[in-house]
Ligand SMILES: CC/C=C\C/C=C\C/C=C\C/C=C/C(=O)SCCNC(=O)CCNC(=O)[C@H](O)C(C)(C)COP(=O)(O)OP(=O)(O)OC[C@H]1O[C@@H](n2cnc3c(N)ncnc32)[C@H](O)[C@@H]1OP(=O)(O)O
């Protein structure tokens with residue numbers, strides 16, 4: 091049988107409403123229709139072809155990227171695409187490019203941190219792409235430690251200007267995407283100094299290149315930082331280096347939504363928390379979580395299609411060999427990744443809602459949910475990108491030798507995706523931010539302050555610290571409440587243990603340094619609980635379509651029980667479940683895989699196949 095016949099055969103066996111499942115994945119019928127229409131538009135346009143890009147030199151790849159960006163912009167204008175459609179179009183073009191930072195960080199930073207006047211001045215030019223901006227925060231010497239940035243912005247009251255300067259080699263801006271070749275402007279982060287006093291890091295808009303001839307302006311040294319990991323991949327982006335030699339900008343080019351400097355040079359802090367200077371990172375982390383399920387679904391789709399077509403061993407009397415998807419080991423490696431794609435999809439939807447909610451609250455001067463939103467975006471960004479990066483590599487192995495070929499799509503996907511574990515906050519650094527939030531929550535438990543939202547479970551910690559799981563048979567693990575309580579008990583116990591152990595140190599800082607590994611693990615447990623609980627909430631919604639909910643329930647169980655199996659040590663050590671119950675969870679997991687593949691043939695497989703339009707350049 092030909093590969094296509096195998097796929098058709100698997101599709102034929104689907105026992106659920108495929109159209110409805112597409113809508114569940116997309117989030118709504120409208121989102122699905124937009125996605126489908128824009129995907130076709132991109133796939134049918136020869137300018138957007140991508141099958142040759144791993145063979146292009148850096149220079150040609152970069153030219154190709156510029157051509158695509160210009161063409162994308164032309165199509166967006168010609169077709170009068172909405173913001174949502176335009177962003178989908180860029181997504182399907184699928185090549186890292188300076189516009190990602192222009193639309194994804196430069197504009198959101200001005201919106202989030204600029205005052206009304208500044209927004210009116212800069213946004214219209216940015217929306218029309220008359221200016222192109224990047225987000226220049228990281229320096230050669232400091233990326234994670236934002237407070238350690240060294241670039242200075244010193245106010246000169248005589249001229250009503252800031253003098254932007256790079257005092258050391260390590261203060262050179264290093265990494266910003268779009269900076270190396272393209273950006274005309276940058277949102278830079280620098281230490282604000284007025285009257286000899288350092289007020290910490292703030293955002294400033296600086297013009298870098300002439301709008302006439304694109305040459306760097308006086309005092310600006312700028313360039314590309316060179317080749318990055320993998321062929322093609324992220325090399326389409328002009329990540330750059332930038333140095334300032336006493337560059338003067340007007341006072342109103344400091345973003346003044348959070349703090350202000352008056353004409354007299356007086357520093358004024360608004361009533362808003364200073365952490366809002368970090369707001370753009372929160373916004374992008376939330377976007378990165380939404381994107382994780384896309385990258386993961388691409389990899390899983392490739393590996394699943396391959397596993398259906400590929401046959402090894404097991405021929406009887408000259409008959410066909412066994413499809414590799416029928417091997418238990420293949421299933422136990424692949425199906426949890428498929429389940430994770432759906433889990434990340436749903437938690438991403440919820441995070442988008444949380445982000446919209448905090449934005450509305452901030453506008454009404456309600457800052458109460460900011461710490462939780464920071465912890466959720468940081469934690470989910472960390473856990474989903476780490477899992478996705480690992481999953482892409484696992485999918486490569488699931489495709490045997492063929493997975494190592496560029497034409498499988500996996501090497502390029504891996505090379506493009508892995509920096510997500512580093513940019514927008516190194517994943518370990520972000521987990522430690524979550525841990526800090528958790529330790530604060532535990533320390534306030536006796537104070538009468540009731541934990542709410544994603545940490546509401548901590549309010550039941552007395553129960554969670556001593557509860558015992560009641561599972562007696564493998565099928566007991568199919569009850570959502572049983573799973574939820576096991577995850578809550580594990581997370582609560584790990585956090586409370588860390589909090590207790592912190593007391594053994596002379597001070598909190600020393601304790602944090604010594605217990606960092608345990609703290610990061612407690613943060614992972616908390617974040618996995620969030621993902622599990624949001625999947626359960628999704629299943630409690632009305633999900634139309636024959637068999638759709640049932641399939642999602644199977645995926646939920648696969649997701650949760652495979653995590654339980656992987657982290658069994660944590661679950662058992664925290665005392666809620668016994669090793670025997672852990673073994674029953676594993677038994678149930680095996681049954682789920684079998685159920686998926688034999689009693690209910692290829693249902694999960696079909697769910698992957700319907701995502702195939704995402705794969706425009708891969709060819710199993
Ligand atoms: C649409 C998207 C499209 C395109 C973009 C997507 C992909 C493109 C690809 C790449 C682009 C990449 C861009 C970048 O990488 S930009 C640079 C990103 N850099 C980082 O993420 C740096 C990570 N470091 C930090 O965030 C901070 O330095 C860190 C939080 C680790 C520490 O900061 P600081 O020293 O100031 O804080 P602490 O003393 O630890 O905490 C103080 C206090 O503030 C709270 N906090 C910290 N961060 C935030 C935040 N973002 N929001 C709200 N609150 C925050 C923290 O919890 C503490 O609170 P408390 O304990 O109550 O005092």
Ligand SMILES: Cc1cc2nc3c(=O)[nH]c(=O)nc-3n(C[C@H](O)[C@H](O)[C@H](O)COP(=O)(O)OP(=O)(O)OC[C@H]3O[C@@H](n4cnc5c(N)ncnc54)[C@H](O)[C@@H]3O)c2cc1C
Pocket residue numbers: 191225226227228231232233234235264265266267324329509512513514515516517518519522606
């Ligand atoms: C592809 C790509 C695109 C990027 N785009 C941009 C951009 O557009 N704009 C921009 O401003 N920046 C950008 N960056 C920079 C990025 O944000 C930083 O690289 C990132 O924040 C990590 O900082 P770092 O490089 O200083 O890592 P480091 O902090 O030096 O990390 C090195 C190691 O130290 C560990 N570590 C650091 N601090 C701690 C700690 N407190 N406790 C325990 N371990 C710690 C980390 O876990 C890591 O293992 C980009 C980076 C990449 C790779």
